[in-house]
Amino acid sequence: MFVHMSIHTPRAGQEQALIDSMHRYSQAMQGHPGYQRAHALRDRDSGRLVGLAIWDSESAWSAARPAMQAAIEKDDFDAWEIEPPTVFHMDEV
Numbered sequence: 001m002f003v004h005m006s007i008h009t010p011r012a013g014q015e016q017a018l019i020d021s022m023h024r025y026s027q028a029m030q031g032h033p034g035y036q037r038a039h040a041l042r043d044r045d046s047g048r049l050v051g052l053a054i055w056d057s058e059s060a061w062s063a064a065r066p067a068m069q070a071a072i073e074k075d076d077f078d079a080w081e082i083e084p085p086t087v088f089h090m091d092e093v
Helices: 015-029 058-071
Strands: 002-010 035-042 049-055 081-091
Touching: 002 015, 002 058, 015 035, 015 049, 015 058, 049 058
Parallel strands: none
Antiparallel strands: 002 049, 002 081, 035 049
């Protein structure tokens, strides 16, 4: 199992634009071999947004990555986020 997790800090008033982008990104994953599931989550205390995607393997995620990037290529993250996201690539242990 391979997990891609990104933690986003949205600017005030830009939360929905960022959430919509996260949904486009996860919709682009669907149907690719090795995709299991994805979730867009909000931390109750900080308001940070977390993207969590679970794949069979890193190679499956990598193969689908061009489609995911294409789905968000015109998104204005500089306007939507306070800072670049923190990204984790994790393996089951």
